[in-house]
Amino acid sequence: MPTLSVIVPCYFNEENIPVTVRELLANEAAFPPEVTVEYVFVNDGSGDDTLGALRRAQQQYPGRIRVVDLAGNVGSYNAIVAGMAHATGDCMAVITADLQDPPELLPRMYAYWQQGIKLVIGNRQDREETGLAQALARLFHWLMRRLALRNIPPGGFDFVLFDRQVATEVLKLHERNSNVFYLMLWLGFAYVNIPYTRRRRQLGRSRWTLSKKVKLLIDSLLAFSFVPIRAISALGLGLGLVALLYGCYIIALKLFGSNEPAGWSALMVVLLFVSAFQMVALGIIGEYVWRGLDAARKRPLYVVREVWDK
Structure with a gap:
């Protein structure tokens, strides 16, 4: 039966x-x-x-x-x-x-x-x-x-x-x-x-x-998807490409004798954006590291x- x-x-x-x-x-x-x-x-x-x-x-x-x-x-x-x-x-x-x-x-x-x-x-x-x-x-x-x-x-x-x-x-x-x-x-x-x-x-x-729902979303994504890590890599490469193009632009201005842009505001925006990206990336990596530590404890x-x- x-x-x-x-x-x-x-x-x-x-x-x-x-x-x-x-x-x-x-x-x-x-x-x-x-x-x-x-x-x-x-x-x-x-x-x-x-x-x-x-x-x-x-x-x-x-x-x-x-x-x-x-x-x-x-x-x-x-x-x-x-x-x-x-x-x-x-x-x-x-x-x-x-x-x-x-x-x-x-x-x-x-x-x-x-x-x-x-x-x-x-x-x-x-x-x-x-x-x-x-x-x-x-x-x-x-x-x-x-x-x-x-x-x-x-x-x-x-x-x-x-x-x-x-x-x-x-x-x-x-x-x-x-x-x-x-x-x-x-x-x-x-x-x-x-x-x-x-x-x-x-x-x-x-x-x-709501906090339990958010935790479930994070747990489910990190347990079954590599998208968060790949997103960090893709965004990092994108920012690197933008930085390279902007560097070439500044060098070209210098070589051809044009006035360099003052750019203080633009520079601060870039710094703040990159810093924010680094903090988010560290947070995502930290979530993976914490889960590895939690599993290693075998509680x-x-x-x-x-x-x-x-």
Whole structure:
């Protein structure tokens, strides 16, 4: 009998847990009768009573839920890795705790896995969110498709079902400051894409802040693209060419006896521009160096405080 492990990272989701657990359990009726579903909820160092809500749900539905309590907040992607490490299923799925991703897609995704597809992606074709959140999300995924992984489906994704082999390969990588979903694509397995409309959050307040989104963009670009380093080289060569041409121009003026331009303002602009470029270049190089140092330390991605089995 195949087992599906549904991994749910949780951070400040106290209000969502009772509703999410009910929806997930009710959705099991759509699966084939031979499937066993286990739920692995990972508490990512929440500061509210998320852990208490999970423990109450576990007592309400005995034998159905495993709770992995992390010692501190390590980010949703590392929490997902922790869930993968504690899941026992033949295949696994990742879904958000706030039900913005529709659980009713899971049986369809599972059917593709039964056909031998090792990675099934729920693709956010549209979203009920509007305004700045929607614009930033579209910009992020547009940049990633152009600069990093071209096989990312438009609109991005964080709702997936994947084979245990995919989970095993991701866990082997021990990637830090990366994007666990893009790592699944990077492995090279063929995938099926199922478009859907992402729902608006109904309960609680999202903790997915602008600073976390910016960090994810930087992490994803540096982990999967050489464009930042190549951009430094290209801009440096361009500035060198401009400097060479301007030098030839000054020499020509000197040789032919023309008046040399006063040029103090122009010189200051050039100096400031070049200095700014050097600082940006050092910052980009520093990001790569810091990530290398962080990987060399080999600190754990997460620390488990306690696991409550189903």
